[in-house]
Amino acid sequence: MHHRSVARAKxxxxxxxxxxxxxxxxxxxxxxxxxxxxxxxxxxxLFAADQKQARVTEVIHDxxxxxxxxxxxxxAVNDTVREGTAVRTGTDxxxxxxxxxxxxxxxxxxxxxSFGATARTYNLGSGAILMSAPKESGTVKITxxxxxxxxxxxxMISEYHGNTWNKLLMLNGDGYVSLKRNPxxxxxxxxxxxxxxxxxATVLPQPLQFDICNVINEGHLVTGFTRKLPEWPALxxxxxxxxxxxxxxxxxxxxxxxxxxxxxxxxxxxxxxKPRETEPGDGFTRPR
Numbered sequence: 692m693h694h695r696s697v698a699r700a701k702x703x704x705x706x707x708x709x710x711x712x713x714x715x716x717x718x719x720x721x722x723x724x725x726x727x728x729x730x731x732x733x734x735x736x737l738f739a740a741d742q743k744q745a746r747v748t749e750v751i752h753d754x755x756x757x758x759x760x761x762x763x764x765x766x767a768v769n770d771t772v773r774e775g776t777a778v779r780t781g782t783d784x785x786x787x788x789x790x791x792x793x794x795x796x797x798x799x800x801x802x803x804x805s806f807g808a809t810a811r812t813y814n815l816g817s818g819a820i821l822m823s824a825p826k827e828s829g830t831v832k833i834t835x836x837x838x839x840x841x842x843x844x845x846x847m848i849s850e851y852h853g854n855t856w857n858k859l860l861m862l863n864g865d866g867y868v869s870l871k872r873n874p875x876x877x878x879x880x881x882x883x884x885x886x887x888x889x890x891x892a893t894v895l896p897q898p899l900q901f902d903i904c905n906v907i908n909e910g911h912l913v914t915g916f917t918r919k920l921p922e923w924p925a926l927x928x929x930x931x932x933x934x935x936x937x938x939x940x941x942x943x944x945x946x947x948x949x950x951x952x953x954x955x956x957x958x959x960x961x962x963x964x965k966p967r968e969t970e971p972g973d974g975f976t977r978p979r
Contacts, residue, residue, distance in 0.1 A: 743774040743808065745788040745796070749916055753781030754798075777805040777816065787916055792828045795921065797821040797912045799850075819850040821912035823920055837890050839874075842866025846922045848912060852890065859886045860901060860945060863925050870895060882929055885943055902942040904930040910945075 747754075747770040754766040757777040772778060772788060780786055780802045788796040788804075794811075798804050802818025812832045813822065824831045826844030833840045835851035838859075845864025851857050859868055861880040868886055869877045873893055878886060884898035907913050907926045920926065933942075 743806065743810070745772045745790045745806075746770070747772060747778075747786065748789045749785075749787035751786065751915070752784035754784055754786040755779045755781075774807050775805070777803055779803050780818070785911065785915055792825070793921070794824040794828055794831065795822065797916060799912055815849055815851050817851055817853065819848060819912065821846070821848045821920075823847075823922055825921070837872070837892070838868055838870050838888075840866055840868045840880075842880075846920060846926065848906075848910075854890065857888055857890055858945065860906065861885070861898075862903060862906065863922050863929060868895065883933060885945060887943075899943050902944045903933055905944050 747766050747768055750766050750768055755763040755778070756766050756770065756772060757763045757779055758773075759775050763779070766778065766786060778786055778788065778798060780798050780800055782800055784800055786798045788798075790796070796804065796813065797820065799819035799821075802820060803816035804813070804818075804820055805816065806813045811829060812834065813820075815833060815835045820833075822831065822833060823846040824842075824844065828843070830841055830843045831845070833842075833847075833849050835849065835857070836853065837851070837857065840847070840849060840859055842861070842864050843866070845866060846862040847864060847866075848858070848860040848862065850859075859880065861882060861884050863882045865879070865881050867877045867879045869875070870888075870892060873895075876894055878895045878898060880886065880898050883900055883903045885901040886895060886898050888895055903926065907923075907930060913920060913926075
C-alpha cells in the first residue's frame with residue numbers, strides 16, 4: 692500500500708508539472724476563450740430579452756398603450772412596447788409594431804394585442820391583426836381565447852371576436868390551427884387558405900381558398916400603411932398565379948367585409964326568408 696501511495700504521489704506531481712509547463716503559458720488564450728464564451732452567453736440572454744419588446748413604427752388615429760398598473764397613454768412612433776403591455780386601437784384606427792427579429796404586427800380597428808414572457812407567442816385579445824415573420828424567426832404562435840395558430844416564415848391575418856365569426860387567412864406560408872377546447876383536431880393551412888368558425892366551435896371546418904388578389908389590393912391591413920409588407924413580391928406572385936390558374940372552385944372574398952374589422956359580415960349574409968301568406972281560416976302563416 693505504501694508503494695502505491697508513493698506511485699500515486701509521483702503521478703500527481705508529474706501531471707501538475709505538465710500543467711504548469713503547458714497550461715499556464717497559454718493562460719491568456721484560456722482567459723480569452725472564457726471571455727468570448729461569457730460574452731456570447733450574455734449576448735444570447737440580451738437578444739432573447741429584446742425579442743420580448745417591439746417598437747411602434749406607425750400610428751393611425753387612436754392607438755393606446757396599456758401597461759400593467761398604469762393608465763392607458765397614447766402611443767407614438769418609436770415607443771417601445773414591452774411584454775405585459777397591451778396595445779389597443781380605437782374605431783377607424785390602426786397600428787404597426789416591429790420586433791427585433793423583424794417580425795411585423797399590424798393591428799386593425801378595435802383591436803387589443805399583447806405578448807408575454809413566452810418567446811414568439813403573441814396574443815390577440817380581440818379584433819384583427821396581420822403578422823409577418825421571416826423564416827429565421829422560427830415557429831411563431833398566435834393565440835386567441837378559442838384557438839392557436841402556429842406558423843413559420845409567413846404572412847397571415849387573424850381575427851377574433853367573442854360573439855361572432857372568427858377568421859384566419861394564410862396569405863403566404865404554412866402552419867396549423869387548433870381549437871383550445873379540442874387541441875387534437877388540427878387543420879393544416881397553406882398559402883391563400885382561410886378558416887371561418889364560430890367562437891363556440893368544437894370542430895374546425897376544412898380550409899377554403901380565398902381571393903388573395905382582393906386581400907392584398909383592398910385589405911386595410913395590407914394597403915393601409917406607409918410601407919409595403921416584407922413579403923409583398925411573394926404575395927403579388929401568388930395573386931398572379933391564382934389569376935392564371937383555371938377556376939376550379941369559387942374563391943371566398945373576405946375583403947367585402949373590410950379586413951380591419953370583419954365582425955359584421957364574416958360570412959355571406961343569408962338570403963331573407965321567403966314571404967309568408969295567411970291561408971283563409973287557418974289562423975297561422977305558412978311559407979309559400
